[in-house]
Amino acid sequence: MMKICRRETFNAAHRLFKPEWSDTKNLEVFGKCSYPNYHGHNYVVEVWIEGSINPETGFVMDLKILKEIIHKEILNRFDHRNLNLDCPEFKGIIPTTENLSVVIWNLLRIKINPEFNLEVVISETEKNKSSYSGNDE
Secondary structure (H helix, E strand, O other), X not given: XXXXXXXXXXXXXXXXXXXXXXXXXXXHHHHHHHOOOOEEEEEEEEEEEEEXXXXXXXXXXXXXXXXXXXXXXXXXXXXXEEHHHHOHHHOOOOOOHHHHHHHHHHHHHOOOOOOOEEEEEEEOOOOOEEEXXXXXX
16 A cells, blocks of 8 residues: 655635533633634645556556645645635534544545545644544444
8 A cells, every 4th residue: 555645735714613602611721722813824725645656657646636636635735724704614613623534534535536545634834733644433
């Protein structure tokens, strides 16, 4: 088995808060990320594909095709958007890095051949990352 990766970036704003909680509780749990006027990140998304090398092409998957899928399904959808306000994928979901990883994984999973294992790694900052490779169902 071989793993390949396509790395892309996008910019988006979000706010971490639960509307049913008080401002004090949101601040206590989410810190500055709960401030009401939102804040932005320069996200890095890494899409890792694992599978066998095709003996005819030498590819696991053509990275040009993976790039097109990421642009269509992820960048066009989330780049320069407010995840809370502009993206229905986050209706009722707090747009944490963890939840962003799951949402992106779900969007890509239906577009990428199921013969491949898929992992999505999101970097929110240089110091904060999350990784999701599906559930165990």
